[in-house]
Amino acid sequence: MEPRELLATLLKQHVVGRPFSELSAVTFDHHAAPVMGHVLIDALEDAGYSVDDFDAVGALTAAAVPMVSAMIQAAASRGEDLDGFVMDFVYPSIKGPSIEGRRVVLLDAWLSEKSYVQTSSLVTLRNGNELGLDFGIIDQLGGSVVAIASLVGGGAKSINVVNPTTGDSKELPFVQVFDESELR
Numbered sequence: 001m002e003p004r005e006l007l008a009t010l011l012k013q014h015v016v017g018r019p020f021s022e023l024s025a026v027t028f029d030h031h032a033a034p035v036m037g038h039v040l041i042d043a044l045e046d047a048g049y050s051v052d053d054f055d056a057v058g059a060l061t062a063a064a065v066p067m068v069s070a071m072i073q074a075a076a077s078r079g080e081d082l083d084g085f086v087m088d089f090v091y092p093s094i095k096g097p098s099i100e101g102r103r104v105v106l107l108d109a110w111l112s113e114k115s116y117v118q119t120s121s122l123v124t125l126r127n128g129n130e131l132g133l134d135f136g137i138i139d140q141l142g143g144s145v146v147a148i149a150s151l152v153g154g155g156a157k158s159i160n161v162v163n164p165t166t167g168d169s170k171e172l173p174f175v176q177v178f179d180e181s182e183l184r
Contacts, residue, residue, distance in 0.1 A: 003035035004042070008178060011152060015110075015183040023109035023151065024063040036067060036151070037074030039177055044105065044149060047175040051080040054146045055102040058094070059086045060134060063109040067151070071107075087134050099143035106134065106145060112154025112180060135170070136163040147173040155179050 001009070010032050014021045026032050041051060057072070059065045068084035075082035085096025087106075131148070138145055148159055153176025162169045 004039050004177070006035055007032060007039050007151070008183065011178060012183050015152065015180065020112075021110065022061065022063045026151070027063050027066045027109050033066060033070055037070030037072070038077075040067060040071050040107070040149060040151070041074050041078075043177045044147070044175055047147070047173065049105070049147060049173075049175070051075050051078070051082060053103065054082075054105045056083040056085060056097065056099055056104045056143075058084065058096075058099075058104050058106050058138070060106055060108040060131070064107045067107045067109065087137070093137045094141060099138060099141055101142055103144050103146045104138060106131075106138075106148045108148075108150045110152040111148065111150040111159075111174070111176070112152070112156075131159060132162040132164050135161040135172075136165050139163055140165065145170075145172055147175055149175040149177075151177045152180055152183065153178070155181075 007026075010026045010029060011023065014023055014025055027036065044050075057068050059068045065086055068086070072082050072084050083097045083102075085094050085099060085104075087093060088095050135145055145161075153174060156174050158171045159174045160169060160171050
């Protein structure tokens with residue numbers, strides 16, 4: 001079975017009949033781990049982003065942590081260097097190598113209108129925009145968000161984030177491996 005097909009099969013078991021799932025059962029699965037990083041890198045490349053276009057990948061949730069590790073290992077197997085980090089509500093907000101001056105891709109397992117409020121690592125009440133706070137922290141630490149990517153998405157091609165500190169708004173590209181409709 002091809003890697004993308006295997007990942008789709010695993011995801012379907014946790015998407016069908018559910019309005020939302022964190023997908024930890026998939027991202028921590030020993031079948032998904034070896035292929036997930038390659039499938040994510042391939043999806044980013046299909047969207048126009050090679051590993052040369054970003055320096056690090058960051059997990060927005062616990063379910064995305066194995067996605068970060070999988071991408072680091074997949075990049076290494078292709079002769080590319082890629083670092084990873086985790087967003088956290090406990091100081092310091094970035095766990096991992098410094099992102100100062102670095103281009104990053106933020107990762108989550110399932111990002112859609114249904115999951116948006118439930119999954120983001122840092123919660124703010126302002127406009128219900130949790131990703132805005134994550135974006136604001138990365139901006140404050142000198143990093144630059146290139147794109148947001150997920151295994152499952154709701155069809156959007158971009159996500160508008162608002163930095164809660166400055167009020168600046170930015171439209172970020174959103175890359176999904178699978179649209180929800182493909183897995184239902």
